[in-house]
Amino acid sequence: MDQYIIKGGKALAGEVCINGAKNAALGILAASVMTDDFVTIENLPDVRDINVLLQAMESIGAKVERVNRHTARICGGAITSVVVENEYIRRIRASYYLLGALLGKYKNARVSLPGGCDIGSRPIDQHIKGFEALGARVRIQHGMIEAEASRLAGNHIYLDMASVGATINIMLAAVLAEGQTIIENSAKEPHVVDIASFLNSMGAKIKGAGTDVIRIVGVPSLHGSTYSIIPDQIEAGTFMMAAAATRGDVTIRNVIPKHLEAISAKLVEIGAEVEEFDDAIRVVATKRLGHTQIKTLPYPGFPTDMQPQITALLAMCEGTSIVTESIYENRFKYVDELARMGTSIKVEGNNAIVNGVAELTGASVCAPDLRAGAALVIAGLVAEGYTTVEQIHYIERGYECFEQKMRELGADMEKVNSEDSKAIQKFKLKVG
């Protein structure tokens, strides 16, 4: 099994370039099969979740050509099946976007019920409510979710919570429904906007993405397009935290600073310097940072996908911080792993009371999910001595070349096979 080995203690410095947004890419790839024309998607991140979705699309007959590492040409015209039952697909949450896409196009779809990171129960009742409102019959049988309709007709849908996935899935099905669909209390995340922009570039008529009311006028068909995905807000935020935690000076390139405002604001509040440029952001920390209170909220609030990383940072800052998780019920599982490195964090319900400690020490830890894995790496970059992070396949779901990018910023970090004692020894000899 691959693991990261890290020797902590180096301040990160230099520049890092951010890849395309994983969560936008997942929706955009699913949407790309909604036309029979070829579609070219640029700035695709080369991460596990994306590659799994591409394989699943191929398994139903879609043509997928990898033009280069970050560009794919896709043609949904050759689709022969609406049943997506790839052995890997249920491991990724966003497999359910194929349900909205295929239901919209073929009025019929069967997709394995999604899995994803274990961060709490993740119902899909709002997706189902939306599909049913458009006229589909939805059933869950034998681990598959099935949706079919003789025709889809626009409707007025009020989401009980601003769910990112439900907003995107309903939008996908509704672009090819007859008449107007209004989604109220829709999610406003940047990737919702990006997926809507992509669909519009294919001829859809979507207005209001990025606000809490999205209006869609159905069109009979979509056409080909070439589209470049927005930068990944969470990858950027993760490097911002790593820069601050190591008291470094890092310029993060290929970002949209507006998408990072909630993260930047918290860093400034605890004493880091954050400088914004047109498409870059620089984070500098020269001293031990201070404490704060954070509550995760839908965009434009502080993102839940940055909660573990900022908790890791606050665990080494001065004073007591409170982190409240309001999106997921079980997103503090990594706290016990952080504790192995000497942190002092007490979880009470949805709150983590984080008592900053002056020093962390390296330990062997295990990534319980994607973002928590990134948080453990951040702690490892600061901890005295060696840290090994296991189960890095979670981290590789969402971060491209994570260890390489960290190394380019000066970190002592490598990916090694846990059985390869020679490689581990070699790393230790190299970094001293």
Ligand code: EPU
């Ligand atoms: N929810 C319901 N019913 C639904 C849908 C959602 O109760 O039908 C609840 C969920 O249980 C959760 C909350 O609403 O408590 C928010 O869920 P949402 O639907 O917004 O999340 P998601 O679409 O499943 C996406 C990202 C997550 C990210 C969340 C929140 C993708 C593929 N995943 O998930 O990303 O945490 O939005 O921003 O876009 C990650 O990248 O690490 C990740 C977990």
